[in-house]
Each structure stands twice: as C-alpha cells, then as structure tokens.
Amino acid sequence: MDDLSLAALFDPAERASWLKLVASALVKAGRMTPDQDPAEAERLLTSFTYDGIGVRPLYTQDDAIGDDVVGVPGRAPFTRGPRITSADGWDVRQRHLDPDPAVTHEAVMADLENGVTSLWLAGMPPGSLKQVLDGVLLDLAPVVLDAGTATRETADEFLALLGDVQPPGGNLGADPIGLRARLGPSYEPDLTELAALARRSPVPVATVDATIYHDAGASDAQELGASLATGVAYLRALTDAGLDLAQAFDQLEFRYAANADQFLVIAKLRAARRLWSRMAEVCGAGQATGQRQHAVTSSAMMTRRDPWVNLLRTTLAAFGAGVGGAGAVTVQPFDAAIGLPDAFSRRIARNTSSLLVMESHLARVTDPAGGSWYVEQLTDELAQAAWSEFTALEREGGMLAALRKGRFAAEIGEVWQRRARNLALRKDPLTGVSEFPHLGEPEVVRKPLPKQPGGGLPGHRYAEEYEALRDAAGDARIFIATIGPVAVHTARASFAANLFQAGGLQTPTGEGARGFRESGATVACLASSDKFYAEHAEPVARELKEAGAQYVLLAGKPADHAGVDAYVFAGVDALAVLRDVHRRIGIGS
Template sequence: MTVPPEELELAAAFPPAERDRWREMVKGVLRKSGAATEDTPLEEIEGLLARPSYDGVPIAALYTAGDGAPGRPGLAPYVREVRPDAESLAGWDVRQRHAAPDPAAVREAVLADLENGATSVWLVLGEAGLPVDGLAEALRGVHLDLAPVVLDAGRRTPEAAEAFLALAAESGKAARVAGGLGADPLGLRARTGDVLPVEAAAELAARCARDFPRLRAVTVDGTVHHDAGGSDADELAGAVAAGVAYLRALTDAGLNVDEAFGQIEFRLAVNADQFLSIAKLRAARRLWARVAEASGAADGTAARVHAVTSSAMMTRRDPWVNMLRTTVAAFAAGVGGADAVTVQPFDARLGLPDAFSRRIARNTQTLLLEESSLSRVADPAGGSWYVEKITEELARAAWDRFTEIERAGGFAAALDSGLIAERLAATWERRRKDIARRKAPLTGVSEFPNLAEKLPERAPAPPAPSGGLPAVHYAQDFEALRDRSDAHEAATGARPAVYLATLGPIAVHTARASFAANLFQAGGIATVSGPPEDFAASGAAVAVLCSSDTLYAEHAADAAATLKGAGAVKVWLAGKGSYDGVDDRVHAGCDAVAVLEATLQDLGVS
C-alpha cells in the first residue's frame, strides 16, 4: 500500500518546463500558418507572438517568474496597494456621479444612492450640471461628516467651493467634513480652453489644510487625455505633469511638501481592457511615489486615485452591453487598488440616467465588494508576472512622456504648443483604424448589431464642456453610419439593404454569409439572401457573393455577370480571390467603416 506524502507537490508528476521546449512547440504551429520557417531562430519565436499596446509596450505571449518583481504591499513605491487596512473591511469608496440640473431631483437621487450602497457623492456643477446656487438644496439632508462630497464645477470652481465650504462650516463639524473641492485649472484648460489661475487652486488648498483637514482641494483629472483618445501612458504622463505643476503652485502658496501632496487626488479612467487598467492604476502610484521621492516628501505619501469607468468606451447603440463593459472596468479598478470608484450608468450616452441605471451602477460595485470579496484581499494582482511586467513597462513609458512634457516647459506650455494634442491625436488615429478594421471589436456596434433594438428614452443631459481637447467615443464612426440608416428608414419606411448572393448548399455559404451580414448590419444596412438569379426581385442595388473558395473558382464570374445584368451597381465578394465582374472584397481585417461608407453612398443614403 502506498503511503501518500505529507506535502502534495502539484508538479511532481510532470517533467520540468523548459522555455526552449515551449518555443519549439510554438514554432511548429507557426510554421503551419506560415508565420515562421524551419530557419527561424528559437529566440525570435516569442517576438512573432508579441503585440504592442498603444504605448508601444510589448504584450508578450509568455511571462515567467523572471518578469515579476512585486515588492512588498503597502510600501513605496506603492505598486502593491494594501486594502483593507487594520481598521476597516469596507473596501474602496463607492462614488456616484450626479449631473442633473434640478436640485430637487439631485437631492432625491443622492439620498437614494447613499441609502443603498454608495459611500460618497460626485457633483457636477455649473453649465454641465447642477446650478451652483442649488448646491445647498441638493445636499439638504446629507450628513457631510459621514458622506464625502466631491465637486466638479469647471470654471465655476471658486464659486462652488465657497458655497460648499460655507455649508461645511454651518454643519458645525468642519474638521470632519471629507471630500474634495475639485479644483483643476489645468484640466479645465485642457478640456475647454477656459483659463482659471492655478493660484486659485493653491488658495483653496491652503484653506483646506488650515480649516478643513479632511478636504482635498485639487483633483488632477487625467480622464481628459483618455477621453481625447489617448493611451494609458498618455493619460498617466499628463496627470503626473499636471500634479507636479500643482505641487509647485501649492508650495509657492506656503504649504509644505507633505501638505501639498495631501491636497491632491487623481482621477483616472478604467476600461474593458482589464489587465492594462489594473497596470495603469499600479503604475500611477509608482510614478507619484517617484515624484514624492524627488520632492523630499515623507514616507507614506501614496497617490490617492479615483477610478472612473471610461466615457470613451460607452456606446449609444445596444447600451445594455455597457453593463458588461463597466463591470469589467470596475473589477480592474478594484484589483488595481483604486481608493474610490465611479461606475457610469449604462445609459450615460443617452441622457440623464434613471433610478434603475443608477441602481445597476451601484450594485455592480456592491457585488464586487460583498460577493466577490475583492476588498478583502491585499493587492489581488500581486505576483501575476504579466501584470507586474506591464506595470513596470507602462510606468517607464509614462515617465518618458512626462519628462518630455517637463522639457517643453511643463503641462500648460506643452498644452499651448500642441505637443499634448498631437500625441493624443496620433494615438487616437491608431486606435480608430483598429476599430474600423474590427481588430478592436465593439460588441453590439461593430460586432453583432441589433437593427431592431428600441433604445431607452432618457431626459437630455446638460451639454458636456468642450472647446479644448476633443472628446471621442470608440463607437462614433459606426454609430454615425447607424444614424444615417435610421434617418433613411424614417424618410422612406425601409432600411437600406444589400443582397447576399449565396452559391452552393447552405453548409458551404453560411459562414461567409453570416460574416457579411454582421459587417453590413454594423452600418445599419439590412441584408437579404438568396441565389444570384433572385437578385432582381430583392429590390437591392448592391450584392455580396458568399460561398467557398472552390465554388468561387467555378461560379463567381458567372454569378457576378448575372448580378450586374440584373442591375447591381456593385458586386462584393466575401473572402479571397479576384474574379471578373467582382468590384471589391470584404474580409476579416478589412476597413469596415470604409466599406460601409461606400455602400451607403452606392445605395443613395445621404
């Protein structure tokens, strides 16, 4: 009888893994696809599998223990955040955003949020939200010493800050009022072009440090770079550059270094790329720790980060899918160690969210906190060689861009010179091409669209501030095509349509017909299918041949002639090959937006 060992060695029954052996196996697969040859050196195999992020950080196919140097949780450079602390198991701050212009409606929504899981409030004031003179009414009944409030008032920041500080003083608990005044003159300049003196933020910081010790005056809003199409390193570099500019202003106003660091909070975007979002938050703390070290700040000066689910990734079409996007992003924020998290309601692109969508946004975080127990684990991503490696490389890429901004004269000078805008535009152009080619798919928009969807109706939201860096949405090009299709349907009673001319039995043409239908419907173009000889009866003006390569070789030219003879203004072919009468091809990786633009034009859709 075999006696089991006291310790179970999980890998005991397997031979030791060797990197070169793995490379040999991968090489065999790549040879079959043509990506490698017999002469390809083994040391080049991993490079064939790597892909660059929009920051140029290589995303490798394999990471090992040699790629990770996690350090100790809770200590500088704070890459590995510790949460919870010894005093609380509550986890991160669940922060709900409110931008409705009606103070009574805001008050009702704020109280509902605080009673049902939210732990703090983010109020947008001014032209983009609540009137400043409605602040007192909106916060009536809110215990400011228990529920932190963060303001976001743009160019009305001084006025809004005065109103809030007056409420804090009237509460009789000024020393316990927490939250932030949201002063961000540089972010305002980047987003709108409006100029608010940095000294105004410094004056508010001095008042908070003196009279309101739990209030932070300054918010460094990095999301303006993300919303303009920027990469993770772009956002981090801009945020750190703005933060350093504020540090200079605050210390010039009389605050010591530690007080200045204590007055700053960062706001960063997280999206559905969960691993890069996790790495971004960890890299943000690493970068700010380096700034603190260079500034001579005391140990324990870690960046405070408010993570917000990305506005750029949200869609107007099939908005229910936004629930999935924001869940992944919120998970990344929690794992990445965010101090506060805001989940945008799934209907944020449609107007003001209703009670149901705010409830879903709250409960997304509640589920992650209470049922998934993310807050009960210190640095859940720690020890992941992949996350550790890309955290380090992302931090280095962002530091290089930050120092470039500093060499240009600092954040304001780099913004005025166009340096920041040019880099963001270059990143957005690369991302936009990937979206157009569906290499970066958008479920419900560029993939698997639902032309029969009925969008929920929402009250219009106040217009977002503009005038500075552009605000983009990943789905904007496809959504513009869908809007054209909708307008055509409203005017004519029918959607524009293309005819899928199928060749051979259903098992042969189904795959490519399904591919073509998915592509054209992403532009709001309906599809009908049948044999080429039935084209004339369909009423369509554009046809797409769908079948196998073998049948194309035998019948594509004749089928194209039949279609052209029946009045087709253009004949596409789904797949490979060139044949007489075929005008162009649609295939995986083609520029879908260009195809759809051309097709709508061929169909007479303005």
C-alpha cells in the first residue's frame, strides 16, 4: 500500500504564509497597518502568564523540545510521568475537614465505598482518629494527615492505630516550613522532628504543601520554586539526622494547586517532576524515583456566588491534573468556599475523578499532552522560570530565611496585585461573578468551616472583591435607560446590565423619565449607539436628572456629553465603577 499523505492535495504549510494571512485579518480589524511587518502579528497575538512567559498563537515542529530534555514516561527526568503506564488512573483522594468525628467517620465510609481510594484528614481534633477511622482497612486505604501544629500528637495516634499494619501509602503530613508560611512569626518550625518521625513510621512523613503560596497569589513559577526550596530544606534536615539520600527523598510528597487553566496545570506538574529529578541528580541520589505528587483543585478559584459553576472549574482542574500526571488528585466540592460540604457535593467531587478515569478514559493514554509543541515549550519555559525562583530563594539562605525576611512574601504580593488588577478590569473573567452573574440564584447554605489560624501569608480568592459588593448590595438598583430601537441599544444595554449585576445591582430597563421613576432607582445608565448618543444623550441625561437621577453614566467610550457623569466600556475598571456607584446609591455609607 502506498504511503497515505493527508496533505498531498494542499500547498506546503509555511509559517510565513500563515503570518501573512493573520496580518491581513488584523489589518482589517484595525490592529495593524498595511505597511507593518507580518511578523508583528504574532507579537500582537501573544499573551503572557504571570511569570512573563509568552504564549504564542501558533506552535510548530520548529518549537519541538529535544528528547534528551523531555525523556520518556516512567524514566528520569519524569517529565512525561512517573509511570510507564497509567491505565488505572490516579489516586482519588478526598479531604475531610469536619471536626465532628462522627460526621467525618460517616463521610469517610461513604467515600471509600464509592470510589475514593485514599483519605486526607485535615484538622481532626486530638484523640479522634480511632473513631474517624473505625472500620477503615488501613492496609488498603492510604491516609494522609494534615494536623498543623498538632502534627506530632496526631502522628503518634495514627501510628498506634496502625500497629503492625503495612499501609499501601499515605503520609503523616509534617510540613513545618509550610506552617511557618501560614502562621507567620508566631510559629518557629523544628525540622528535626521530621527525622524523629521517619525513624518509626512505615509511611512517608513530610508534605511539601505549595498550595499555601498559590492561595496567597503566587505565580506558577513561584509556587514551584517555593516547593523545591522547601523540599531541599527537608532533605537537609533528614540527611543531617542520619538518613541516607534515598531514604530522605522517599519521605516527601508534594502538593500543588490545579486551577481551571488546564494547560498551565499540565505544564506545572510536568515541570515539577523534571525539576525534582534534576535535584536528585545534583544531590547524588540517582534517578530511580520521580516526585510523588498530589494535586488539589485550587481554593483561590472557588466562588461563593453561583457556586454551581465551580463544578465546571474543578472538572477542568482535575482534567489538567490527570493529564499532567499527578499521582493523587483531590477535587474540592463545589461548595468548598461556602462551608463544610454536604453528602451531595462530596459525591459529585469524587465522581468527577471517576468520570474522567472510567468514562472519559483519560488515563488510557500515558502523558496525552506529550508531543504537543505548545505544552512542551510551556513546560520548558516554566521549569526554567521556577529554577530561577528556587536559586534566588537558596541565595537568600533557603525557604525559612526567605519567609523570615519577607522578600518572597512581597514578591508574591506583587503578583497578586497584578492579578487583582486584571480581575478588576475583567481581563481575568469569573463566570457567574464578574461575567454573567445570576442575581436570582438560590442561596446555598452550609455548616461553617472551622476557623483556620493565620498570621502569615494571606489567603485570597479571585472572586472576593466582587462577592463583597454583592453581599452589600441588597436590593439596590441602577436604571438602564435605553435610547432608540431594540436592535440599536441591546448590545450596550446587555453590557451595562452584566457589569452592574456583577456588583449585585438590579438593572431595571426602560425609556426616559417615566421608566426611571417607576424603577425606584436613584442612578441611571444610558444605553444606545454612538450615532444616537450624538443627538439624544444630552437631552435624555437632562431629563433623567430632572426626574431625580443623582448620577448618570453612559455605556460607551468617553465623550463630551453634557449631563453624563461617567462612562462604562470594555476594559473599564469594573470594581472601581461598582464601588463608586455603590457609594452614590448610599450602600455602606
């Protein structure tokens, strides 16, 4: 049989030809001039991550990364995954936060009977593990502890429960540097406890929890750099206490955040394994094992408003974590930002992984992202950026020294400020919050989350500023004053309604003074086309103010219209506009 060439009937595809076509489209859109170099088109269409990594619109074979860097699945540098095959999928790990041992025990048993393969117990009261784990077959179900300042006491309790049982996995969850990051100067870590635990534990003892930095606003490279610096500090503590390198490396598990940006999640997990393999090589530990990874769907991306959208966010995050090769994946329940999950939200969370593995067959192919020029490039550039972050932390004296000095926290804060600015401008949109809010959503009520100690790095959620406005708005409203036929005003009326509803404001719509009086509003916004504004904006604004409008905005680019006090348009600082309108309505005054 002759070779089948799928492109035989087409002209050869060349990057230069593609650039010319793209440049032509941008000229028509007014983003380029005809005399500009077509190569400029790629620059205009390149976006950047918070680490400054450019994401181009097109990747080709010219962008391929060498096999010596990428490797193969199950072999160092483990970029393509820690195992040769992943047909069984990942460890489905459910987190339990409820301090009531009876409630948690019931939830644990339901999880294990319905697809969960390991347990993550966070903040359990001292002395409660016997009740929580009653009936759990510890030789089959790995348990990961997360006890904070009570790590030693909880570990002692768990090890006593284990007795002679040899569990298949799990972790005692000691993370003294992570606690220092979370609690601040009030907590001074003792790294010698790691070796003391390791000498008597049949399971690994240390968790490098990088989600602390993610939740504080860190970029992906900062999160990775902090995890590497923390991991190295733990290796030093363990080997200084007499463990050999192989034993020390085997004591660590790394926990990373997975958000809805699936490609960055995939690249982050691949880069983390590559970097940790390099660390093992530099330390002289050989390349026998890869990084043990636990991916958790991001807390920062979760919303309290329209929480059902979180089901979509966590599915995308779990997809990225699975494709990225995480050994264990925790899907947070959709109501995680509201309070303690109920049985329904826990079921949907665990079934998200089950569906991805069992129905979507996501684990059938090893490293499905491998060979993607985009993913390979993103992985490589992210790994280099993370290594720079790690070496900077080491030059400062290590992770603990960096936390004590405050420089790293300040750099994370700078990234958060950039992200917060993009959230305010809606360049980073939040579906159901800053875009397409649902003011009539049914309230989701949950038992409050246990109070978490703080004092160190802050914890942010992307939706927090918009949700604060929604909480304060009550039944406040702004009148959308339409001008002209429906076909003329619909686009801008919809834009304005979407913007103001993001701040919790109801948006009754109508025409002129009569509609304004019937709306019960004290602030109005004009909505029409530029052509109609030229003739009608000023008289309508005057009419509205005569009817009692204290403030009049216009949906469109700023212009010189008498009677119009402010303008709203694509790219405006939405949070600033909403806060100003709240103030003028009298909310919070």
